[in-house]
Amino acid sequence: MMTTSDGIEMMTASEKYPKIMIYAHWLTLVFVLIAYFTSEAHIEDSLGGQVHVIAGGLVFIFFYVRLILLMWFKAQIPTVSYISELQKTAFTLMKGALYTGLFVVPVLGWFTFASTHESFDLLGIELPKVLFIPNVNFGEIHPIIANIFMTLIGLHALAALVHHFILKDGILKSMK
Ligand code: HEM
Ligand code: HEM
Numbered sequence: 366m367m368t369t370s371d372g373i374e375m376m377t378a379s380e381k382y383p384k385i386m387i388y389a390h391w392l393t394l395v396f397v398l399i400a401y402f403t404s405e406a407h408i409e410d411s412l413g414g415q416v417h418v419i420a421g422g423l424v425f426i427f428f429y430v431r432l433i434l435l436m437w438f439k440a441q442i443p444t445v446s447y448i449s450e451l452q453k454t455a456f457t458l459m460k461g462a463l464y465t466g467l468f469v470v471p472v473l474g475w476f477t478f479a480s481t482h483e484s485f486d487l488l489g490i491e492l493p494k495v496l497f498i499p500n501v502n503f504g505e506i507h508p509i510i511a512n513i514f515m516t517l518i519g520l521h522a523l524a525a526l527v528h529h530f531i532l533k534d535g536i537l538k539s540m541k
Contacts, residue, residue: 381539383438389431390540393467394518396423400471401515404508408478409485418478418487425471428464443539459521466514473507475499 381387399420406413435442447453478485480502485492528536 380441380443381541382443383434383441386431386434386438387540389427389434393424393427393431396420396427397515397518400424401511404511409482415487418485421471421474424467428467428471431467432464443535445536459517459524462517463521466510466517470507470511470514473503473510476501476503477507 382390397420400417403413403417403420406417408414408417445456447456475496476499479497479499483497484494485497525537525540528534529538
């Protein structure tokens with residue numbers, strides 16, 4: 366915690382996230398960006414489509430990896446104090462929304478895909494038929510939710526920059 370000259374308590378992180386959580390955090394960003402920038406590719410028959418499914422699948426796997434790390438290193442997560450209740454709520458809601466996106470966006474992508482395909486060759490290997498059972502098509506919901514997710518990530522990144530350059534607290538460094 367840090368106190369400014371006029372006595373306001375700032376939100377600061379006094380320590381860093383464990384190294385492995387930092388790697389997992391930035392790797393997630395890489396996978397999300399790859400999935401996003403390959404999202405307009407034709408899924409069935411293009412390299413971009415293969416990359417979209419692999420990167421999106423890795424995001425899904427990293428949802429679990431990060432949850433496990435979060436529970437495992439619970440005691441080592443940087444402690445944060447808040448300027449206000451509103452800030453605390455916003456912080457918690459954003460974290461919850463980001464975690465939810467890591468799960469929901471790839472799952473919806475898969476649902477869309479499974480409802481329109483009977484099989485798929487990933488890197489030349491045919492995926493098990495059982496993966497194509499969910500036959501629910503939510504229409505355009507995967508791209509819509511994916512775009513909302515990307516907007517939230519943008520806001521989250523912006524908030525990190527505001528903490529670093531304007532509030533000048535240790536929040537960004539805690540994830541570096
Ligand atoms: C974080 C992970 C993912 C992100 C950010 C993401 C993002 C997107 C976006 C933005 C689009 C719309 C592209 C356009 O404007 O045409 C899209 C389309 C699509 N994605 Fe994903 N996606 C992810 C994961 C997945 C996964 C795991 C699958 C599983 C196969 C998948 C399957 C599809 C399919 C089939 C489409 C075409 C849907 C359509 O044209 O209606 N996505 N994705
Ligand atoms: C340029 C992009 C990004 C920047 C600058 C950034 C920055 C940060 C910083 C500084 C923290 C530590 C403060 C805190 O605990 O909130 C953090 C935590 C966090 N970030 Fe990001 N982040 C970015 C991208 C992402 C992406 C793509 C995701 C995935 C959806 C994500 C999800 C999270 C989550 C869930 C936390 C809480 C700690 C945890 O549970 O791992 N961030 N981020």
